[in-house]
Amino acid sequence: MISTVERRFWARETSTEWWDHIIMEVWDDEQWLQNFRMRKATFMELCEELAPTLRRKDTRLRAALPVEKRVAIAIWKLATPDSYRSVGNQFGVGKSTIGIVLMQVCRDINRILLRRTMTLGNVQDIVDGFAQMGFPNCGGAINGTHIPILAPPHLASEYINRKGYFSMILQALVDHCGHFIDINTGWPGKVHDAPIFRNTGLFWKMQAGTFSPDRKITVGDVEMPIVILGDPAYPLMPWLMKLYTGKLDRSKDWFNYRLSRCRMTVECAFG
Known part of the structure; x- marks a missing residue:
């Protein structure tokens, strides 16, 4: 006899209040510079450049992370000495997601933007x-x-x-x-x-x-x-x-x- 076990999908409850309302709505340019090393306008321009390759579709199980949040996670990790666990808690995602998103954003910056922005200058x-x-x-x-x-x-x-x-x-x-x-x-x-x-x-x-x-x-x-x-x-x-x-x-x-x-x-x- 083979018995079956009914399984259920689950995820730990997380909060995105800090990202959705504090960072995106309250922080001024000085706070963006201190934490992300760039102003909000520069950040949004970066998101616009990377959106075609970073945008993901929602599934039946969960909604996809917005492009802005993906880029923010990567920039925050690069700009601070925080651990994956700490960044995950800040943005309301799992630490494995932090690692995946970081690699995706860095790969796309390297592939799309690097040769366009790294120039000899005047x-x-x-x-x-x-x-x-x-x-x-x-x-x-x-x-x-x-x-x-x-x-x-x-x-x-x-x-x-x-x-x-x-x-x-x-x-x-x-x-x-x-x-x-x-x-x-x-x-x-x-x-x-x-x-x-x-x-x-x-x-x-x-x-x-x-x-x-x-x-x-x-x-x-x-x-x-x-x-x-x-x-x-x-x-x-x-x-x-x-x-x-x-x-x-x-x-x-x-x-x-x-x-x-x-x-x-x-x-x-x-x-």
Whole structure:
């Protein structure tokens, strides 16, 4: 004899009052900036851009999450150190939903918006900005940072960085204001910055002279192209400057000071 058990669909009771009425109706731009790192108008514009791919249909079991709520969940998680459980409680959804929504929104931003919004910007403004900080004909500062991750199920040892935790490396080039103008991510934490850099599109574009305009200045009797600034981990190139090492005279020490001052923009951007 086979007995059957009648099953019922259920879900824990949650509240969306905080999102529906407090955030969407009460918060002003200052509160949006503090918590979402953007104003409400910018947020709504982002939702409009992503709506065609993020919108889902209602089912017989439950209503689909609105696009605005999906984007808000992802931005909140990216902008704060809150756990999945904490974010889920805030927005009235399960913690597994937080993980799914976060990946969907990040994927669509990367696929739809990244190449449209990540641009070199006004090169002359960038060069002028770095010149005011002390370094001439500079088009950006480059560095890498480690993003902590959970131990991957395969090749885990490749992701342990020199500080002893699992990470993935983000390499970024920023302008004089700390705005990101080129990014590359995905390399395991164990890999050194130099080989990562040599395998990026930025390296090959700089090598070919196609990343920035061909604007040279003369320093002494040497023609200097637009350069980027890196730390000692990066290779010295005609278009990549890094610090002098060893015994320094006054001019080299002054060069190092100016380079370090400008390169701090990328450190501050990561911070």
